[in-house]
Amino acid sequence: MPKKSRSCVSGENSSSVINGAFMDEFDLVLVGLLSSGYQDKEIANKTEIPLRRIQSRTRRLVDKGLIKKIYEVNYKKLGFKKAFIYICLSNCDIQSLIEKLAEMSGVVSIGVHLGNSNIITGVVYRDNNELLHIITDIKRCEGVERIV
Secondary structure (H helix, E strand, O other), rough: OOOOOOHHHHOOEEEEEEEEEEEEEHOOOHHHHHHOOOOOOOOHHHHOHHHHHHHHHHHHHOOOOOOOOOOOOOOOOOOEEEEEEEEEEEEOOHHHHHHHHHHOOEEEEEEEEOOOOOOEEEEOOOHHHHHHHHHHHHHHOHHHHHHH
């Protein structure tokens, strides 16, 4: 990505109003970098814009509700592995199944999947035996046809 000039931080470049909020070119670049996982310090190094300015802009975007900070658990550092299990369903009450999956140990996310399966479930586990136990529990649920 090309480095942005300092002028885009001062608002000298084009600006627009998005959903009632003023955003200039740099705000759009900043949102893109933040959503790609860059931290403020990395953005400052990449764009050669002072860290305080990056932090100020990020804080303004958060305060206006245009972005929100989300903290993600580092399962690897906690000794866990993460996997996704694709679940194909037969004719069943999907909402009831989702509620049952949400209560299972090791399940950290559940989503609808378009394609060859109906539900995708994120799970964390310490070893293969724990993963097999989770898979077995899921297969025992009413309405689960198969796991891919």
